[in-house]
Amino acid sequence: MKFETRAKSHHNSSGIFSKYYPPERLSEEILLNKLSEKPKDVPRVIYVHTPYCDKICSFCNLNREQLNGSLDSYAEYIAKEFEKYGQYRYFKERPVDVIYFGGGTPTVYKNNQLEKILESIKKNIKLSEDYEFTLETTLHNLSDEKIETLNRYGVNRLSVGIQSFTTEGRKFYNRTYAKDETIRRLKDLKIKFNGEVCVDIIYNYPDQKIEDVRSDARTVKELDLGSVSFYSLMVHEGSALSKDIKEDRIKLDESLKRERELHDAFVEELTSDGDYYLLELTKIAKKGRDKYRYIKARSFGGDTFPIGVGAGGNVDDITIFRMKKEMAMFVEKSEHQQRLDRLTGLFQFPVIEKKIAEKFLIDGEKKIFEEIMTKLKDGGYVVENEKTYTLTEDGVFWGNNISREVLVRLVEGTLEK
Numbered sequence: 126m127k128f129e130t131r132a133k134s135h136h137n138s139s140g141i142f143s144k145y146y147p148p149e150r151l152s153e154e155i156l157l158n159k160l161s162e163k164p165k166d167v168p169r170v171i172y173v174h175t176p177y178c179d180k181i182c183s184f185c186n187l188n189r190e191q192l193n194g195s196l197d198s199y200a201e202y203i204a205k206e207f208e209k210y211g212q213y214r215y216f217k218e219r220p221v222d223v224i225y226f227g228g229g230t231p232t233v234y235k236n237n238q239l240e241k242i243l244e245s246i247k248k249n250i251k252l253s254e255d256y257e258f259t260l261e262t263t264l265h266n267l268s269d270e271k272i273e274t275l276n277r278y279g280v281n282r283l284s285v286g287i288q289s290f291t292t293e294g295r296k297f298y299n300r301t302y303a304k305d306e307t308i309r310r311l312k313d314l315k316i317k318f319n320g321e322v323c324v325d326i327i328y329n330y331p332d333q334k335i336e337d338v339r340s341d342a343r344t345v346k347e348l349d350l351g352s353v354s355f356y357s358l359m360v361h362e363g364s365a366l367s368k369d370i371k372e373d374r375i376k377l378d379e380s381l382k383r384e385r386e387l388h389d390a391f392v393e394e395l396t397s398d399g400d401y402y403l404l405e406l407t408k409i410a411k412k413g414r415d416k417y418r419y420i421k422a423r424s425f426g427g428d429t430f431p432i433g434v435g436a437g438g439n440v441d442d443i444t445i446f447r448m449k450k451e452m453a454m455f456v457e458k459s460e461h462q463q464r465l466d467r468l469t470g471l472f473q474f475p476v477i478e479k480k481i482a483e484k485f486l487i488d489g490e491k492k493i494f495e496e497i498m499t500k501l502k503d504g505g506y507v508v509e510n511e512k513t514y515t516l517t518e519d520g521v522f523w524g525n526n527i528s529r530e531v532l533v534r535l536v537e538g539t540l541e542k
């Protein structure tokens with residue numbers, strides 16, 4: 126087995142499954158009925174989307190738009206959504222384990238708008254004792270007043286989009302503040318904020334040197350950050366960035382080789398002295414610090430209740446996507462799809478427990494799974510141990526391809542007969 130084009134993010138399975146099962150649309154009533162039942166004992170996440178930024182980055186094609194005017198009515202809408210859904214047994218009878226505010230930039234709100242949303246969460250949602258409550262943010266959107274608000278309402282994790290500490294990198298990503306000021310602000314944030322401070326880095330910008338990624342990794346260590354996500358730059362077709370970067374600048378093979386060198390250098394620099402470890406394909410965490418329960422709950426088959434325009438998730442077998450304030454799509458997720466999503470979710474992590482993987486396979490699939498794993502072993506992507514499969518360095522680099530391959534082969538192997 127050999128991969129040629131690297132998948133840089135985790136794909137969801139809906140495209141593959143919709144080929145075989147036409148998605149069945151449901152009404153919101155079905156969801157509301159489910160929310161009125163006794164809640165199941167699974168990890169529970171609330172994902173809140175804020176599709177606005179005050180400054181748009183050319184490299185990003187996430188679901189976001191330029192902030193234009195006040196967010197009063199959007200903040201009001203989010204606060205009301207918590208009020209609406211908080212009344213159901215689903216939220217009244219069981220606490221939520223994780224709240225994750227993604228974006229866009231969820232700290233683009235004014236302090237009073239943020240307070241309105243957080244107050245509504247406090248009133249309407251019970252959190253588990255060891256909850257994780259994250260907001261994604263940029264540095265320039267955080268004021269002392271907002272940090273104080275986050276502390277007051279128990280937000281305990283910040284995911285700060287740094288992208289690069291180096292001067293060239295910051296210039297390329299058009300980030301506010303030079304390197305020194307970025308570091309100063311992160312140090313200050315660590316003092317003022319009561320929770321874990323984590324950052325996002327994007328590597329493989331044009332002409333980035335190995336020393337640049339090593340230097341970024343050292344800065345993460347020196348700042349004693351809880352964890353770092355490290356993404357390879359995705360150049361989306363038609364984006365402003367794709368017009369600036371000529372893809373034929375370097376041949377594909379060379380560009381893949383360089384991406385691999387940058388990836389490995391970053392991982393090596395950060396993990397070699399044993400304080401930091403690879404938690405997930407694109408996340409390195411400090412031992413005993415950031416748990417990143419959000420990704421574990423999502424990958425291991427928990428519920429993700431979505432709130433806000435652009436948010437997606439699921440409650441049990443109902444997939445939900447919110448397109449507009451008053452428009453959402455509800456689709457039934459088959460038992461087959463749920464099982465295989467949970468199985469491929471395991472491949473987001475460097476160690477896969479055989480016993481857990483087997484739980485998600487039925488008889489006809491076990492043989493196919495073993496065949497895939499043998500091919501992955503022969504290809505040098507995994508090592509088989511008595512109780513686990515462990516991804517090799519190659520396996521980590523190609524991890525998203527592997528999880529997609531496992532999914533496609535299992536679906537096609539059982540449904541195309």
Ligand SMILES: C[S@@+](CC[C@H](N)C(=O)[O-])C[C@H]1O[C@@H](n2cnc3c(N)ncnc32)[C@H](O)[C@@H]1O
Pocket residue numbers: 178184185186187227228229230261262263264285286287288325326327356357358359360361
């Ligand atoms: C919603 S943003 C984070 C919060 C905030 N808006 C910011 O930019 O700091 C999520 C992350 O996706 C990553 N990202 C966005 N566009 C990307 C791209 N083209 N390639 C790789 N990673 C990307 C960045 O690391 C970014 O921090």
Ligand code: SF4
Pocket residue numbers: 177178180181182185186187189228229230263286
């Ligand atoms: S990277 Fe962050 S700030 Fe930049 S456009 Fe994307 S979501 Fe907005």
